[in-house]
Amino acid sequence: MAPAAPTPREILLLSLLLFILLVTHSTSLPKSGLAKPELKGNLSAVPPALSRSKTIDTQLIWSASPVPQTKIVSHVPGKFHAVISSSALTRPSGWTILDRLYILKGVLYIVSDEPRTVPDIRFIYSKGVFIQPGPEAAETRIPSDEDIRIISSSEAKKLFGSGAQIMGGVTFLVNDPPQFITHYYHWSAELWFGFWRTYSSLDTAITSEGNTTLPAVRRLMFNHLDAFHWRDYALMNQWVVRSSFPSIIMEFIDDWRDRAEMGRPFVFDRVVIADRSAAMLSYNYARYQRTAGAPMALPGSVNWWMPIRNNVVEFAGLGPAIGGGTTSIPVITYISRQQWGRRMLIPEHHDKLVKELYKLRDQYGYEVNVVNAEAMSRVEQIQLAARTTIMMGVHGNGLTSLIWMKPSPRSTVMEFFYPQGFAHDYEYTTRALGMVHYGFWNSEYFTSPAVPIPKYVEGFQGNAIPLDGEAVARLCVERLTLASEVDD
Ligand SMILES: *[C@@H]1O[C@H](CO)[C@@H](O)[C@H](O)[C@H]1NC(C)=O
Numbered sequence: 001m002a003p004a005a006p007t008p009r010e011i012l013l014l015s016l017l018l019f020i021l022l023v024t025h026s027t028s029l030p031k032s033g034l035a036k037p038e039l040k041g042n043l044s045a046v047p048p049a050l051s052r053s054k055t056i057d058t059q060l061i062w063s064a065s066p067v068p069q070t071k072i073v074s075h076v077p078g079k080f081h082a083v084i085s086s087s088a089l090t091r092p093s094g095w096t097i098l099d100r101l102y103i104l105k106g107v108l109y110i111v112s113d114e115p116r117t118v119p120d121i122r123f124i125y126s127k128g129v130f131i132q133p134g135p136e137a138a139e140t141r142i143p144s145d146e147d148i149r150i151i152s153s154s155e156a157k158k159l160f161g162s163g164a165q166i167m168g169g170v171t172f173l174v175n176d177p178p179q180f181i182t183h184y185y186h187w188s189a190e191l192w193f194g195f196w197r198t199y200s201s202l203d204t205a206i207t208s209e210g211n212t213t214l215p216a217v218r219r220l221m222f223n224h225l226d227a228f229h230w231r232d233y234a235l236m237n238q239w240v241v242r243s244s245f246p247s248i249i250m251e252f253i254d255d256w257r258d259r260a261e262m263g264r265p266f267v268f269d270r271v272v273i274a275d276r277s278a279a280m281l282s283y284n285y286a287r288y289q290r291t292a293g294a295p296m297a298l299p300g301s302v303n304w305w306m307p308i309r310n311n312v313v314e315f316a317g318l319g320p321a322i323g324g325g326t327t328s329i330p331v332i333t334y335i336s337r338q339q340w341g342r343r344m345l346i347p348e349h350h351d352k353l354v355k356e357l358y359k360l361r362d363q364y365g366y367e368v369n370v371v372n373a374e375a376m377s378r379v380e381q382i383q384l385a386a387r388t389t390i391m392m393g394v395h396g397n398g399l400t401s402l403i404w405m406k407p408s409p410r411s412t413v414m415e416f417f418y419p420q421g422f423a424h425d426y427e428y429t430t431r432a433l434g435m436v437h438y439g440f441w442n443s444e445y446f447t448s449p450a451v452p453i454p455k456y457v458e459g460f461q462g463n464a465i466p467l468d469g470e471a472v473a474r475l476c477v478e479r480l481t482l483a484s485e486v487d488d
């Protein structure tokens with residue numbers, strides 16, 4: 001049985017009582033107890049009554065003023081439109097930084113009274129569905145009003161009312177299907193790489209120690225992915241996320257739906273949107289098949305990756321200055337796939353390569369490691385990569401570790417392909433870090449810009465890849481004796 005509703009008289013009495021209580025209570029408090037501004041942010045010092053009060057941190061309230069407009073941050077100011085219409089070369093498609101982007105009922109809202117200054121939304125967002133090849137499939141991924149809209153501030157006012165809930169700090173929003181998520185390479189060397197390359201375009205003075213003015217990323221959101229399908233078989237994805245940003249919070253499709261079903265607008269302080277389908281419209285994707293290639297068109301420091309690399313390396317227990325091979329003994333690491341069962345060297349050629357590398361160790365004093373990545377712990381993999389000067393191996397996921405190397409004039413990646421075969425994955429990634437990459441076809445080798453057209457030739461995935469170990473060893477010496485005068 002429900003209690004009877006209070007009468008107006010009872011309410012009045014109760015209010016009076018509360019008021020008296022409040023007044024006597026607050027006057028009995030020591031004066032310093034309530035009004036000490038320096039206590040802000042010190043949770044243990046804030047009385048419960050204060051921490052529960054409403055502040056600007058929960059709501060962006062515009063009341064009778066116009067709805068604050070969305071700002072597109074990631075383009076070169078004043079150039080974006082010229083760029084879109086005249087040349088696709090520098091279009092940073094698929095990776096966008098926006099301030100004050102709104103979401104309501106699962107739809108993104110760009111509020112702008114000058115919609116002409118907003119890039120075509122196809123270059124920002126898509127339907128986020130499974131990606132099939134071909135132009136017809138691409139058509140089906142073009143976003144509609146159900147996904148993203150550009151509205152004026154007066155339309156926004158009608159739709160949103162007088163305010164929106166703030167999602168504070170920097171958010172990385174992934175509008176991708178699960179397809180390319182559960183894989184160390186696609187996660188770390190594409191998604192994470194692309195995100196950080198985009199975001200770090202806001203600090204072009206990042207130092208080689210990784211010092212930056214950028215605030216840490218607070219939130220990683222997925223609107224098409226559940227919490228159980230983002231980890232990879234090598235368990236590296238979670239490792240990389242938690243060591244890059246230990247405080248980061250992750251939200252998944254259920255959380256996205258929760259927010260949508262609340263029927264109230266939310267506003268991102270700052271969001272970086274990754275959209276694989278949109279990135280596929282970029283020139284750099286067409287050229288290199290790498291979605292993380294697109295944000296390379298944005299400005300950036302040559303040390304752009306160092307904040308992440310150093311965090312991950314330090315988490316693995318090493319100092320960030322480690323590696324590079326210029327002020328310490330160079331380290332050669334051959335990541336062997338010979339136990340993997342697919343895409344392997346001819347066994348005798350593998351043996352010969354190992355012999356040649358050990359000869360270098362004996363003759364020049366280099367440290368030489370021959371390892372199977374799958375037999376190492378995650379810490380061991382990251383530590384070894386961080387110390388490595390020359391990393392080599394057959395094309396494959398083991399080479400993803402190159403992103404933890406320290407770029408120096410000597411740092412080099414050597415990738416072995418079946419002759420005439422080629423893919424840009426590790427080649428592009430190596431160069432994006434300012435290191436040198438060589439592709440090998442047996443005794444022949446090549447480097448950018450003279451690289452072949454990507455091709456998965458017959459034999460590419462096979463276990464009879466030929467390699468001239470002597471040629472590899474000769475190039476190692478060339479790389480490690482060169483450029484020593486550049487060192488400090
Ligand atoms: C937080 O408040 C407590 C209790 O007043 C105080 O002892 C502590 O020094 C404060 N910490 C900081 C970082 O201000």
Ligand SMILES: *[C@@H]1O[C@H](CO)[C@@H](O)[C@H](O)[C@H]1NC(C)=O
Nearest residue numbers: 205206207208209210211212
């Ligand atoms: C970089 O940051 C570290 C620690 O955060 C600091 O000790 C160092 O002085 C900074 N270096 C520069 C060049 O600001």
